[in-house]
Amino acid sequence: MTVTARRLRAHGLSVAVPPGWHARIDRRVEASVVAPGTTVPISGTVHPVLHLSTVPLPARRGDYGSGVVDIMGRNDIFVCLAEFDAEAGATDLFANGELPLVRAVDFSPTAQQRVIPGMCGTQRFVNVGGRAFCLYVVLGSWRGRAGLVPLANRAITAIDLD
Amino acid sequence: MELVVGLLALVSAVLAVMVVGLLRSHAVILRALHDAGITLDDGAGRSASGARGEPTSRPDPEQRRDPVPSARHGRIGAVDLMGVTPEGDAIAVAIVGGGRRTLLAFLSSGCLTCRDFWDAFADPSHRSVAGPDTQLVVVTRGADAESASTVAQLADPDLVVVMSSEGFEDYGVPVAPYFLVVDGTEDRVVAEGATSSFDQLASLLKKATADARPIARTRRELLGRPLLGGSSSDRAARERGE
Numbered sequence: 001m002t003v004t005a006r007r008l009r010a011h012g013l014s015v016a017v018p019p020g021w022h023a024r025i026d027r028r029v030e031a032s033v034v035a036p037g038t039t040v041p042i043s044g045t046v047h048p049v050l051h052l053s054t055v056p057l058p059a060r061r062g063d064y065g066s067g068v069v070d071i072m073g074r075n076d077i078f079v080c081l082a083e084f085d086a087e088a089g090a091t092d093l094f095a096n097g098e099l100p101l102v103r104a105v106d107f108s109p110t111a112q113q114r115v116i117p118g119m120c121g122t123q124r125f126v127n128v129g130g131r132a133f134c135l136y137v138v139l140g141s142w143r144g145r146a147g148l149v150p151l152a153n154r155a156i157t158a159i160d161l162d
Numbered sequence: 163m164e165l166v167v168g169l170l171a172l173v174s175a176v177l178a179v180m181v182v183g184l185l186r187s188h189a190v191i192l193r194a195l196h197d198a199g200i201t202l203d204d205g206a207g208r209s210a211s212g213a214r215g216e217p218t219s220r221p222d223p224e225q226r227r228d229p230v231p232s233a234r235h236g237r238i239g240a241v242d243l244m245g246v247t248p249e250g251d252a253i254a255v256a257i258v259g260g261g262r263r264t265l266l267a268f269l270s271s272g273c274l275t276c277r278d279f280w281d282a283f284a285d286p287s288h289r290s291v292a293g294p295d296t297q298l299v300v301v302t303r304g305a306d307a308e309s310a311s312t313v314a315q316l317a318d319p320d321l322v323v324v325m326s327s328e329g330f331e332d333y334g335v336p337v338a339p340y341f342l343v344v345d346g347t348e349d350r351v352v353a354e355g356a357t358s359s360f361d362q363l364a365s366l367l368k369k370a371t372a373d374a375r376p377i378a379r380t381r382r383e384l385l386g387r388p389l390l391g392g393s394s395s396d397r398a399a400r401e402r403g404e
Contacts (some may be wrong), residue, residue, distance in 0.1 A: 010252035
């Protein structure tokens, strides 16, 4: 294992972790109890979530970065790739294609799950080969987003679907 | 004839004195090099204590006897960690290049001494034992050598745990529990050692921070007898019997 070529792999996702970045690929425990009259777990089907961040990722954190974005500084970045039910990928919300790169114009301070002053976020939905994903990116600085976007894209391009 | 014998004896005596003098001179030079942190047996004249290979002006005498583990012999004194969590998820923790200070706690689920640390780190206030802005990462060996379910039971849910046998090897960890403090701004190990209780760890970290010196060095210390307290110079003095 080397610092420059560290690849994290789990649950059908992998990422070549960029130096200085923290990464997790988690899949929450699925409920063993099913919804009445169905075979669906009562808390829904569980899918993997990949997190990449320039700040340490707390053991307990939200899928969309609760607990992480709170400790980000102006030069920090949080990237989340959350998988959805494959059927969701067939809806209009999900565009067919590859994992998208982000642009500075995509970001907005109001596009954060919970608005933190000075920061900004963007959310994209994509269907990649029949798998549905939400890509959510938070930048530590709205004003400095032009400088942070290339770094975010470098992290996004390090992600692969296995 | 007696004159010749006398002369030969005199010449022999002079030569013997010269040889002794040369040997003493050689010993003085070797000692001076050693004191400067330069060892000759690795062929590189590398520092015995400099994390990046720079000689230090006054190396820890205990470190001279027993070089630091292999991870600190490279150009970079620390490496990033990658492994799995006790829940079976994948995790990568940036140790170098992040500009942060990290306390790496190498623990085991099986050792009784480690229990004190598992319990202590369940208390959030104890996780900043190495400083308020220090990230605490607990490292156990991988699933090949540890029971993930036992580790999951011991670890507080808020504790960042990396199961990675490679992590033990990368940092040359000789025994668990073992602790390293990595300065992410300089990418080097600034303190390391083994302790038998959380209170002792807190005390040694406090002292190490104050002295800006390693908290412990030798494997003989780690494996053969309890750690000595005090600064490196204190320990050196005790070693000399002063």
